[in-house]
Amino acid sequence: MSDVDASTPRVFLARHGETEWTKNGRYTGSTDLELTPHGVKQVKGTASQLVGSGKLIDPARIVRVWVSPRKRALQTFGLLFNGLNDSGGNSPTIPEDKITITEDIAEWDYGDYEGLLVEEIRSSRKERGLDQDIAWNIWRDGCEGGESAQQATERLDRLISDIRKIQESRMHGEKAADVVLTTHYL
Template identity: 65%
Template sequence: MSDLDATTPRVFLARHGETEWTKNGRYTGKTELDLTPDGVRQVTSTAAQFVGHRKLIDPAHVARVWVSPRKRTRQTFRCLFDCSDVSIADNKVTFTEDITEWDYGDYEGLLVGEIRAGRVERGLDKERGWNIWRDGCEGGDSAQQVTGRLDRLIAEIRDIQRPYMNGEKPVDVVVVAHGLILRCFVKRWLGYPLDMPLTLMLSPGGIGILSYKNRDIDEPALFIGISIPPLED
């Protein structure tokens, strides 16, 4: 049995397109930013190639969509599915804070170098350097808080997909969110703590894919490559 069998339920991770702060590396949590024109093009290009009838993300096969309620992710959701030839019913779409970006608290809008320098000035990190996966953010989310909300969402997804592991009906899921929280999502999907070293990348407007090995709900997996469905004749 192929691990690429599309009848096994999948979770598609969609990162929002570029914003001005994405371009310059500023930590963007609750700040409301629009997609740049390039960000819109990133998402619409992804949608044109991968979303639609008999494409990688076939809306007819999607059971649920979870979207972060930030403006940039709402825009991304619309760009992904408005171009599709099959629409997503409103009752399948949930906007939830469970998948919003890590709350950066006092670090909102800062660069990594500025955060680290500020912590040193305040007498922090004397024994080891700051690591968001382990230390969280002053005035914002801790790793434990992020883990809790992601685990809650993952449990809901698995409850939906568990009865259909052998393709009884299509129950793919789409999660539209942010760069850091989606990398956190991957770690928790695989059962890893957030501070486990696992370097992951997901481009703005990009799509990542999770599923299950051997059609087993207890073997969650990360696709490192996937074949693209053939174009319709």
């Protein structure tokens, strides 16, 4: 793309496609769900429009990729970056040594709330005498048996620090320094 500023390192966040639980609003943290057929179609559509040589996300410009270890994120990564070479083959377009699979960008650990709907969580908490004056909010109240907002922040801060280290010496167009995160909403 001729209008892309090649001198600016970028970070792309690629959220996984649809799963059975994202379709109906269930909290999906550690449960390892695959993409639905519609989710596969979503990711393939994104890849065809945005990923490839000369496109917004050009594998030649990518210096690092971080991927959540959940099936839905791994599947999304594969659909985005495999089989996109110019010859139409199925070989990955991102070298393996540039890919890091890490819990640091895994979905929030919802603990006891895994697989539940917001209404179910709020109802259960209210029945147990919690949140009588104000409704449960994940950012304020966290998840029983799971992760707090502070814990999620700490692991994401580690990732941000790593990205800064990679990109800091390339902020003036010295070399391409794009980063891709294949993950969840967090």
